[in-house]
Amino acid sequence: MESLRLKALDSLFANPVDVNVEGSTKITTIFGENVFTLKKARHYLSDEAYKSLVASINSGKKIDRSMGNQIASGIKAWAESRGVTHFTHWFQPLTGTTAEKHDSFFTIKGDGTPIEQFDGDALIQQEPDASSFPSGGLRATFEARGYTAWDPTSPAFIFEVGNGKTLCIPTIFVSYTGESLDAKTPLLRSLDALNKSAVAVAQYFDRNVSKVTATLGWEQEYFVIDAGLANSRPDLVLTGRTVFGHSSAKGQQLEDHYFGSIPERVYAFMRDFEEEAYKLGIPLRTRHNEVAPAQFECAPIFEEAGVAVDHNILLMDVMNRVAKRHKLAVLFHEKPFAGINGSGKHNNWSLSTDTGVNLLAPGKTPKTNLMFLTFFVNVIKAVHDYAPLLRASIASAGNDHRLGANEAPPAIISIFIGKFLTEVLQEIKERVGDNFTEQDEILLKLDIHKTIPELLLDNTDRNRTSPFAFTGNKFEFRAVGSSANCAIPMAVLNAIMAKTLDRFKEEVDGLIEKGEKKEVAIMEVIKKYIVDAEKVLFEGDGYSEEWHAEAARRGLPNLPTTPLALDAYVEEAALELFESLHILTHAESEARHEIMLESYIKRVQIEGRIMGELVTSHILPAAVKYQNVLIENIRGLKELGLSSETYANQLQILEKITKHINEGADLVEKMIQARKKANAVENTRDKAIAYCDEVKPYFDKIRYHVDKLELHIDDNFWPLPKYREMLFLR
Ligand code: ADP
Numbered sequence: 110m111e112s113l114r115l116k117a118l119d120s121l122f123a124n125p126v127d128v129n130v131e132g133s134t135k136i137t138t139i140f141g142e143n144v145f146t147l148k149k150a151r152h153y154l155s156d157e158a159y160k161s162l163v164a165s166i167n168s169g170k171k172i173d174r175s176m177g178n179q180i181a182s183g184i185k186a187w188a189e190s191r192g193v194t195h196f197t198h199w200f201q202p203l204t205g206t207t208a209e210k211h212d213s214f215f216t217i218k219g220d221g222t223p224i225e226q227f228d229g230d231a232l233i234q235q236e237p238d239a240s241s242f243p244s245g246g247l248r249a250t251f252e253a254r255g256y257t258a259w260d261p262t263s264p265a266f267i268f269e270v271g272n273g274k275t276l277c278i279p280t281i282f283v284s285y286t287g288e289s290l291d292a293k294t295p296l297l298r299s300l301d302a303l304n305k306s307a308v309a310v311a312q313y314f315d316r317n318v319s320k321v322t323a324t325l326g327w328e329q330e331y332f333v334i335d336a337g338l339a340n341s342r343p344d345l346v347l348t349g350r351t352v353f354g355h356s357s358a359k360g361q362q363l364e365d366h367y368f369g370s371i372p373e374r375v376y377a378f379m380r381d382f383e384e385e386a387y388k389l390g391i392p393l394r395t396r397h398n399e400v401a402p403a404q405f406e407c408a409p410i411f412e413e414a415g416v417a418v419d420h421n422i423l424l425m426d427v428m429n430r431v432a433k434r435h436k437l438a439v440l441f442h443e444k445p446f447a448g449i450n451g452s453g454k455h456n457n458w459s460l461s462t463d464t465g466v467n468l469l470a471p472g473k474t475p476k477t478n479l480m481f482l483t484f485f486v487n488v489i490k491a492v493h494d495y496a497p498l499l500r501a502s503i504a505s506a507g508n509d510h511r512l513g514a515n516e517a518p519p520a521i522i523s524i525f526i527g528k529f530l531t532e533v534l535q536e537i538k539e540r541v542g543d544n545f546t547e548q549d550e551i552l553l554k555l556d557i558h559k560t561i562p563e564l565l566l567d568n569t570d571r572n573r574t575s576p577f578a579f580t581g582n583k584f585e586f587r588a589v590g591s592s593a594n595c596a597i598p599m600a601v602l603n604a605i606m607a608k609t610l611d612r613f614k615e616e617v618d619g620l621i622e623k624g625e626k627k628e629v630a631i632m633e634v635i636k637k638y639i640v641d642a643e644k645v646l647f648e649g650d651g652y653s654e655e656w657h658a659e660a661a662r663r664g665l666p667n668l669p670t671t672p673l674a675l676d677a678y679v680e681e682a683a684l685e686l687f688e689s690l691h692i693l694t695h696a697e698s699e700a701r702h703e704i705m706l707e708s709y710i711k712r713v714q715i716e717g718r719i720m721g722e723l724v725t726s727h728i729l730p731a732a733v734k735y736q737n738v739l740i741e742n743i744r745g746l747k748e749l750g751l752s753s754e755t756y757a758n759q760l761q762i763l764e765k766i767t768k769h770i771n772e773g774a775d776l777v778e779k780m781i782q783a784r785k786k787a788n789a790v791e792n793t794r795d796k797a798i799a800y801c802d803e804v805k806p807y808f809d810k811i812r813y814h815v816d817k818l819e820l821h822i823d824d825n826f827w828p829l830p831k832y833r834e835m836l837f838l839r
């Protein structure tokens with residue numbers, strides 16, 4: 110029988126996909142049409158219910174039962190007007206994806222009358238069977254009780270799959286005893302904490318500020334390949350990455366993809382998923398090719414962080430589904446292909462006030478610039494103090510392949526701020542003393558008109574190698590992996606910022622109480638923070654060997670693997686941080702730690718299994734088949750009485766193949782033994798370390814032999830789609 114690979118190639122050539130890039134819908138006519146926006150709420154709700162919803166969104170005010178019923182019936186009326194029959198609570202369990210359980214509006218009353226119903230209870234709370242979601246030991250599985258609770262800050266939306274339309278209610282997911290079991294709850298709590306802390310500090314400068322929100326603009330990188338080819342690779346199907354594959358003769362060295370035009374088939378796919386995204390109110394703005402062949406990126410206009418997180422997760426879902434329609438596969442894994450760039454998801458983060466000010470943008474006056482400096486330096490201090498936690502927030506089995514792989518930032522957390530701001534901080538450090546005034550020229554120097562061009566000049570190039578870069582009016586957390594839920598790094602970033610601002614305010618207030626003038630007190634503490642935290646600042650090449658040595662000399666943590674990086678979640682600093690800000694209790698932090706470790710173990714375990722299986726049932730049979738062809742050929746030449754020179758080449762290939770078969774198979778056996786040993790380890794952390802240190806090292810070794818075999822075996826016999834086919838054929 111023909112291999113899946115050859116069938117997929119046949120059908121790729123035989124049935125070119127109909128690429129239709131015609132017709133363009135004006136974005137504004139469809140934007141948000143599947144979202145229950147406040148504007149629609151205004152239309153579908155009574156004044157009273159509308160006010161209650163708005164109060165709940167703006168200040169977390171509780172919605173009572175009768176209001177809940179009114180809002181639910183308004184949402185239902187809107188959804189039904191769009192042909193919706195089912196609803197689901199939509200949430201983000203710690204498995205990294207989203208979950209939903211569909212119920213219909215349809216129900217039967219006590220007297221047997223069938224009706225369509227959606228009341229406040231159904232809107233506000235549901236009890237999905239929680240037993241199969243990870244809980245890190247918080248909830249004994251037999252108890253199987255957790256519930257989802259409506260999050261009014263993220264609007265309800267309609268998800269269309271084929272002809273089916275489902276009303277999705279964004280919710281948080283908590284155990285029966287109230288512990289959070291999802292990615293979203295800590296994010297919402299961190300936004301609350303940050304709001305309080307940032308408002309208190311912002312009021313030094315502007316009494317009118319009464320709310321501060323974190324903003325997030327993510328940049329999503331991904332690969333797109335032909336679905337037939339992707340489905341012929343069991344490793345891609347099960348793990349999201351290719352565990353084998355000899356590099357293509359042409360990779361990204363010509364740099365022709367980055368600057369090239371988007372391939373038509375991918376372009377049609379983009380147009381299609383963008384349209385779906387616009388209907389869902391996801392404000393996509395840019396699309397382009399990325400560095401590696403078949404790699405692309407899209408990014409929206411930034412939004413309030415909670416909504417931006419939902420939109421990112423939702424978009425990943427939309428992209429997966431739309432890709433199927435185009436017979437394409439989207440790969441969100443951090444490193445789907447060895448030897449070419451991996452994918453990240455830069456998180457652009459800033460703070461915005463209800464007075465319309467971006468707190469991380471330099472201003473026009475000394476006063477606004479002092480405010481900018483305050484928040485700017487507090488970020489640096491926060492990242493410095495909590496670098497291991499920030500590192501933990503982006504740790505995953507997938508991201509381990511990418512971080513430090515010479516194209517992505519290393520696992521060392523450092524901050525790039527550019528030459529201009531580096532000089533400003535140096536000057537502050539040297540000059541600020543008793544005679545400082547609020548008209549000091551340092552503050553004048555930060556004038557936005559003069560500064561911004563300099564900042565932009567600064568930020569064009571070198572910051573690319575930094576995991577955390579200041580880019581003019583926001584920080585860009587670049588170490589986040591492409592498959593990650595941004596809620597996790599964002600919750601950590603908000604939390605460490607909130608805590609740092611609390612401490613900052615305490616110190617400033619202390620000085621003011623001692624009689625210091627407010628501006629001078631602020632400047633004093635800023636200066637102190639610069640001194641405390643400057644070792645986290647780095648302007649050089651983050652990819653270089655020298656930086657690793659230099660970072661070690663500075664005493665900066667460098668944790669390249671997930672099992673050890675995750676420790677930061679349960680170290681005292683993190684436990685105290687999360688507990689004091691009411692973001693996570695100790696029990697919740699420890700449960701999360703456990704869940705992440707388990708997820709790491711499972712991922713490496715699955716990779717190990719699929720590797721073993723592919724070698725045994727795909728690679729070796731193909732290799733043996735070709736081995737036999739060679740043997741036959743050599744025997745034939747020999748029988749004809751020809752000299753050994755006539756089959757010297759064949760013999761050489763035969764020897765090579767035989768060697769790789771034997772050594773590869775041998776390593777697989779050793780890996781299986783190592784896995785058995787790791788599986789026997791009781792403690793989750795030790796088990797994760799065993800998988801990382803004892804099992805994973807076999808992966809590259811096995812791969813070496815398999816990739817060599819790929820190079821030597823008759824192309825017709827090779828069962829797995831090759832890199833050049835996946836990366837260049839569409
Ligand atoms: P580029 O990095 O391509 O030059 P930008 O710097 O304008 O483009 O924006 C990159 C991303 O940063 C976009 O997703 C954008 O929405 C986001 N962004 C811009 N300003 C902010 C902000 N104040 N807060 C959060 N994200 C922002």
Ligand code: MG
Binds near residue numbers: 328585
């Ligand atoms: Mg950018």
